[in-house]
Amino acid sequence: MSYPVDSYGRHDRHGQNASGCPVTGTGAAAVTPLFGADFAADPHAVYGQLRATGSRAHPVALEPGVHAILVTSYATAREILLSPDFSKDARNWADLNRGSIPADSSVRPMMEWRPNALFSDGHEHQARRQVIEDALGKVDLYQLRRFVEEAADELIDRFAPTGRADLIADYARTLPLRVFNRMFGCPDDIAERLVEGMSALFDGREPEKSMALVTQGLMDLLEFKTNEPGSDVTSWMLAHPSQPGGEEIIHQLMTLVGAGTEPESNLIGTAALKILADPRFAGHFAGINPPISESINDVLRWDPPVANYGVHYARRTTELHDVVFPTGVPILISFAAANNDPTEGIAADQDATHSAHLAWSAGPHQCPAQRQAQSIAYTAIEMLFKRLPDLRLAVDESTLQWRPGPFHRALKALPVRFSPRAARAGQKASAAANGQAPRAGSLLQPGPPPPSPETPSPGRKVLNLWLNWWRGDN
Structure with a gap:
């Protein structure tokens, strides 16, 4: 039996100091x-x-001095995701509570508690998740695909005549930004700040500055949608009858920004790399359409864009699969390692279906936007290889670099070459491609009516409460 460590790497199963390694x-x-x-x-x-140590869970450092337990076993990971014995509430984080995690910690913004669906359990989680599901459920997937096609065409037209591009900076990172603009009714300047801040948070760069950038962007978005509600996810969440008052809407939106931009960008970029470099998916060079679905599924199964996350806490000292998990210690699920576990799960079962992987998590916190995310990624890659069928890597695959950080799997750049092509003749840049706010009914179902002048809007109330919370006035 093995005993993963507390945040100091020295506790036995009863929380007492132990001289030996708690894993081996x-x-x-x-x-x-x-x-x-x-x-x-x-x-x-x-x-x-x-x-190779023989354990299913391991003491790790997310940055110097910030420790956690990493679960690499498929079966153990899945059971934690499904079990009520483990909580998502980060207020259980002992080191944070005792003041051991500095305010400028690079991982703290991704882990500390906020009143949203991601960090809540039970009935609170169900209520918060329902708001998100109801809003996302109004997205017309057919119109979403059409918009992604338009946005992809506009982006490809920018670099098609040059014969070269960086598919990360020029395409994979920019396309989800445009999709976010449309789905959330977000003006381009606000969205760029949100994506810049979320990207830095995933990287662990300048956490306080990045968090402030995201926060201010969300406040600006909320104020904008308060004054101009429309057919978008933000407006629907504001008007949802189950959305409680207070600053929760900001925290809920933060979760959606983080899930809908950075991981989507990484999924598109890594799946494109699979088609370009992996012999299993390179059939398009012979005039065969690239196996897009297979490349996306391969990334989700073996190299998911969110590699290590799904932070949980044992509600009490819990033994699971011969591993003892103490209370108060962050437990990270390694989706990448669990999906690759050679002894169990999909790695050991050659007949396992694509849906058996954990890239979307599992249980009550399974990603509510799978259909939208997969549709965006598929359409983005389809348009890329349709427009540029002789796309090829411009550098050796071994020279590609990946962005550091404990949570994600993200390429720094993906240089490519192709035969130069003229931009589409007579292209009309759509409002979507230019990142403008959507018109009612263009992508989503009709939004709520504007508030009457004499009635304070829910958004204005939330904004005032959020400002007080952010400034520490509450």
Whole structure:
């Protein structure tokens, strides 16, 4: 039986100091760093080394001095995701509560508690999730696909005549931004700040500055939609009868921004790389359409864009699959390692379906936007190879670099070459492609009517409460 560590790497199952390694039972606890260029270059080698210890869970450092338990076992990960014995409420984080996590910690913004669906349990989680599901359920998937096609055409037209591009900066990162603009009724300047801030948070860069950038962007979006409600997710969430008052709407939106931009960009970029570099998916070079669905599923199964996250906390000291999880310690699910577990799950079952992977998580916190995310990624890649059928890597695959950070799997750049092509003749840049706010009914069902002048809008009330919360006045 193994005993994963507390945040100091020295506790036994009863929370007392232990001299031996709580994972292997010998020597000092080996805490594996999940940060830096070495981990970013080959995280699967690190997962393999951890798995070789024989344990299903391992002491890791998310940054110097910030420790957690990383679950690499498929069965253990799935049981934690499904079990009521584990909570998503980050107010259980012992080190944060005792003041051991500095305010400028690079991982703190991604882990500390907020009143949203991601960090809540039980009835609170169900109520908050219902608001999100109802709003996302109004998105017309057919119109969403048409919009992605238009936005993709406009972006490809920008670099098609040059014969070269960086598919990350010029396409994969920009396209989800445009989709976010349309779905959330977000003006382009606000969306760019939100995506810049969320990207930095995933990287662990300048956390306080990045968090302030995201917060201000969301406040600006909320004020904008308060004055101009429309056919968009933000307006629907504001008007939802189950959306409680207070600053929750900001925190709910933050979750959706984080899930809908950075991971979507990484999914598009890594799936495109699969088609360009992996012999299993390179059939399009012979005039065969690229296997888009297969490349996306392969990324989700073996190299998911959110590699390590799904933070949980044991409600009480809990033994699971011969591993003892103490209270108060962040438990990260390694979706990447669990899906690659050679002894169980989909890695061991050759007949397992694509849906068996954990990239969308599982249980009550399973991603509510799977259909939208997959549709966006599929359409983006389809349009790319349709317009540029001789697309090829401009550098050797071994020279590609990955962005450091414990949570994501993200390419820094993806340089490509292709035969130069003229932009589409007579193209009319749509409002969607230019990142403008959507017109009613263009992508979503009709939105709520504007508030009457004498009635304070829910958005204005929320904005005032949020400002008080952010300034520490409450």
